[in-house]
Amino acid sequence: MEYFEKVEKLREKANVSFEEAKEALENSNWDILDAMIYLEQNGKVKGPEQTSYTTQNEQLIIDVEPEQEYKESFGDLMNRFCKWCMRWIEKGNRNSFCVEKNNKEIFRVPITLLVVLLLFAFWVVLPLMVVGLFFNMRYHFAGPDIKVVDIDINAAMDDAANAAENIKKEMTGMVNKED
Numbered sequence: 141m142e143y144f145e146k147v148e149k150l151r152e153k154a155n156v157s158f159e160e161a162k163e164a165l166e167n168s169n170w171d172i173l174d175a176m177i178y179l180e181q182n183g184k185v186k187g188p189e190q191t192s193y194t195t196q197n198e199q200l201i202i203d204v205e206p207e208q209e210y211k212e213s214f215g216d217l218m219n220r221f222c223k224w225c226m227r228w229i230e231k232g233n234r235n236s237f238c239v240e241k242n243n244k245e246i247f248r249v250p251i252t253l254l255v256v257l258l259l260f261a262f263w264v265v266l267p268l269m270v271v272g273l274f275f276n277m278r279y280h281f282a283g284p285d286i287k288v289v290d291i292d293i294n295a296a297m298d299d300a301a302n303a304a305e306n307i308k309k310e311m312t313g314m315v316n317k318e319d
Contacts, residue, residue, distance in 0.1 A: 143165070150164065156185065232250055232251040235250070235285050235286055236249065239279055241278070274308055281297075
């Protein structure tokens with residue numbers, strides 16, 4: 141900012157003449173704040189009504205105009221939704237759905253792939269999984285994020301496999317009794 145602009149700005153803010161503003165700036169090395177203090181000390185500008193300084197811990201209360209409510213745009217919402225989806229896809233790719241028979245792993249797929257298959261081929265995948273239970277297949281989830289959930293999913297999967305075994309035993313018991 142040039143000297144002339146500083147003089148004009150100080151003149152407007154302090155409500156003093158051009159000469160008084162120029163003199164104050166020259167005496168304060170062209171610093172506007174120091175020039176304002178110079179004018180106050182010389183009685184050309186009225187200072188603040190009340191001044192107090194303290195070293196005590198007091199709560200500072202500032203009266204500020206309330207901010208306008210922030211409204212998220214559709215783009216912001218979509219961005220947040222996409223980030224949320226990406227986090228879940230990453231977790232699904234880190235963790236796996238495992239299929240075992242006789243305590244030997246047959247195959248393992250990422251949970252993300254399992255969810256996609258369930259979404260698009262539900263009437264094929266789910267019956268195959270149920271039929272697999274009757275052929276001594278067991279299912280479980282493995283990965284770093286599986287134990288984070290409070291519910292033990294693998295225990296529920298084992299319960300389903302045990303129930304299928306019990307049904308199979310009851311059915312074979314009925315068939316043997318009829319013979």
